Amino acid sequence: MNIISIGVQSGGPGKHNIGSIKVDLYKLFNKYCTSTYCEEVDQYSPVIRVNGKTSTFGDKGITRLRFAKKRKTITADIQIPISVCKPKSPNEIRDYIADKVRDSIEVFVARLKKDKIDVDDKKLFTEIDLAIKEFKAKNYE
Numbered sequence: 001m002n003i004i005s006i007g008v009q010s011g012g013p014g015k016h017n018i019g020s021i022k023v024d025l026y027k028l029f030n031k032y033c034t035s036t037y038c039e040e041v042d043q044y045s046p047v048i049r050v051n052g053k054t055s056t057f058g059d060k061g062i063t064r065l066r067f068a069k070k071r072k073t074i075t076a077d078i079q080i081p082i083s084v085c086k087p088k089s090p091n092e093i094r095d096y097i098a099d100k101v102r103d104s105i106e107v108f109v110a111r112l113k114k115d116k117i118d119v120d121d122k123k124l125f126t127e128i129d130l131a132i133k134e135f136k137a138k139n140y141e
Contacts, residue, residue: 028131037120090140
């Protein structure tokens with residue numbers, strides 16, 4: 001099982017292939033992230049939901065935070081309206097996705113700490129930031 005699993009749901013076709021972009025980020029998390037640094041969590045699972053012509057998922061933001069204690073998974077939706085994607089270049093989308101996935105993991109860590117669950121966020125974010133740094137060096141244009 002991967003430490004960070006990223007899902008994507010799109011409300012329609014767009015000019016930016018967010019699915020392919022997220023796969024590259026996922027692979028780099030797989031390369032760099034060696035642990036959740038939390039005994040109660042096996043996987044962090046942000047889900048990117050991009051509004052489109054056929055479906056909308058809501059306003060911009062991180063929503064629907066869920067911690068499945070039995071499955072040891074914590075997840076949330078990263079909602080992205082069309083207005084965010086449409087004017088951006090593929091590299092701007094790359095950076096936006098990376099930043100929002102990192103933000104979602106910050107939300108996960110905050111929730112765990114609120115529940116008084118130990119998580120070594122310094123080690124976790126050291127690995128995450130290494131993956132994101134390499135990811136942001138990829139050129140999608």
